[in-house]
Amino acid sequence: MTVKKTIRLALGMLLAGLFVWLVFRQISLEEVKKAFKNANLFLVMAALGAFFVGYSCRIARWRLMLEQDNPRLRWSDCAGPLMASVAANNILPFRAGDLLRAFGFNQRLNISAATSVTTLFVERLLDLLMVATLLGAVVTCFGMDSSRFIGVGGVALLAGAAVILFVLLFPTFFVSPAMAMAKVMVRIAPNAGHKIFDQVNKAFAALQYMAGGATMAKLVLWSLLAWIAEGGVFWFAALALPAVLSPIAAWLALPVGTLATVIPSTPGYVGTFDFFTVSAMTALGNSVAAATGYALLVHALLWIPPTVVGGLYLLQHPIRPGDKSKEA
Numbered sequence: 001m002t003v004k005k006t007i008r009l010a011l012g013m014l015l016a017g018l019f020v021w022l023v024f025r026q027i028s029l030e031e032v033k034k035a036f037k038n039a040n041l042f043l044v045m046a047a048l049g050a051f052f053v054g055y056s057c058r059i060a061r062w063r064l065m066l067e068q069d070n071p072r073l074r075w076s077d078c079a080g081p082l083m084a085s086v087a088a089n090n091i092l093p094f095r096a097g098d099l100l101r102a103f104g105f106n107q108r109l110n111i112s113a114a115t116s117v118t119t120l121f122v123e124r125l126l127d128l129l130m131v132a133t134l135l136g137a138v139v140t141c142f143g144m145d146s147s148r149f150i151g152v153g154g155v156a157l158l159a160g161a162a163v164i165l166f167v168l169l170f171p172t173f174f175v176s177p178a179m180a181m182a183k184v185m186v187r188i189a190p191n192a193g194h195k196i197f198d199q200v201n202k203a204f205a206a207l208q209y210m211a212g213g214a215t216m217a218k219l220v221l222w223s224l225l226a227w228i229a230e231g232g233v234f235w236f237a238a239l240a241l242p243a244v245l246s247p248i249a250a251w252l253a254l255p256v257g258t259l260a261t262v263i264p265s266t267p268g269y270v271g272t273f274d275f276f277t278v279s280a281m282t283a284l285g286n287s288v289a290a291a292t293g294y295a296l297l298v299h300a301l302l303w304i305p306p307t308v309v310g311g312l313y314l315l316q317h318p319i320r321p322g323d324k325s326k327e328a
Contacts, residue, residue, distance in 0.1 A: 005094060012093070012264040019271030023278055027289050035243040035293025043240035047301050050232030055306065057229060058082065061126075061222035065119040068209040069111040080313040081105040087310025090268045090303055104319045118206040122168065126223040129164045132157050134227065135255035142252065142284070168216060171207035230254065237298045238281075244294050249284035253298070256280040268303050 056075075063078045081101060089097030102117045109116075136157045138144075167174075210216060234254045238247035260276035261269045274295040281291035 008094070008264065012266055015264055016266045016271035019265075019275040023271070023275050023292055023295070027292060031289035032293050032296070035241060035290045036297075038242050039297075040240045040242075043236045044297070044301075047233045047236035047240065047298075048305065050229050050236060051301055051305055054226045054229030054233065055083070055086075057222050057226035058123075061219055061226065062119060062123070064215065064218055064222065065122060065206075065210055066109065066111050066115065068206060069115045070109060073109060073111075077109060080310075080317060081109065083306050083310035084313045085310070086306040087308075087314065090307045090310075093267055100319070108317075114203045115206045118203045118210075122207070122210055122219070125164050125168055126219060127227075129161055129168075129220075130223050130227040131255045131258050132161045132164070134231075134251075135259070136161070138252050138255065144252075144283070169211055171204060171211050174204075227254075233301055234298055237301060238294060241290065241294055241297065243290035244281070244286055245290070246281075246285040249281045249286055250294075252284060253277045253280040253294075257295075257298070268299075273299055 059075055059079045059082050062082055063073055063075055066073055066078065081104075084105075085097035085101035087097065088100050089095055098120055102120060103113055106113055106116055210219060231251060231254050234250035235247065238244045238250040238253075257273050257277035257280065260272045263272045265272040274292070277295040277298065278288065278291040281294055282288055286294070
């Protein structure tokens with residue numbers, strides 16, 4: 001491990017420890033246990049069901065993105081690799097799951113590395129667009145200021161969403177500067193430069209395919225359905241705990257807790273996700289103990305299922321050293 005990665009990991013662990021301390025400094029474990037008293041297991045199972053519906057939509061979205069490279073891909077072909085990448089992100093540092101999905105399954109799926117990497121980029125933009133839109137809608141409905149939670153006001157959220165939409169719909173705007181940089185690399189280091197030039201070409205071909213009117217509309221729809229289902233996880237979890245007196249706060253906890261995961265932390269976002277989820281829940285009248293119990297429940301619902309399912313897939317379909325990315 002390099003010095004830079006060691007420092008980054010140490011910083012993440014320190015921040016995680018700080019946020020865990022901030023969560024539990026005002027309450028006891030006994031109070032948290034009481035928050036789970038008389039929990040409705042049926043609603044917990046409903047939250048679990050919503051989780052799998054959401055990830056089914058994410059898998060369908062990814063398959064659509066990969067269709068240009070391999071039109072024969074089925075939903076079931078993409079399900080295992082996507083869940084495995086989430087599992088790896090949950091237990092390994094440095095977003096190792098993203099690297100696994102970018103390069104580990106390309107031969108298995110018969111896709112290029114450039115397309116695989118590009119899909120990750122587009123996924124992040126689509127998810128950020130959904131979360132920013134949801135947060136803007138929720139704080140508007142509740143008459144709140146989003147800067148209270150994430151340091152960014154409503155105008156900045158709208159501006160950010162507009163920029164994301166522009167990038168998604170008009171990738172050709174960025175072709176010229178990207179190709180110019182690639183050509184410079186060709187002159188500086190011909191061998192590596194030609195490979196970079198080829199990968200940039202493939203990446204923009206993938207972006208242009210996804211930016212097509214019908215394709216992008218479908219990708220946005222799958223993203224919307226995925227985030228509505230994830231909202232169901234938060235909502236059902238809130239309803240499952242009688243101690244949560246204001247379950248509507250779950251719709252604020254969803255975007256706030258999700259945006260908190262960009263803060264450097266440990267795998268699985270321990271501490272950061274929980275602290276900001278608790279803050280969102282208490283902002284609408286829930287007690288700290290109830291909000292903490294709720295945050296732990298939601299965190300478990302989001303962490304355990306993909307880790308188990310993705311881990312089982314990797315055990316049954318391990319990545320072999322000889323696996324190579326599709327080049328063409």
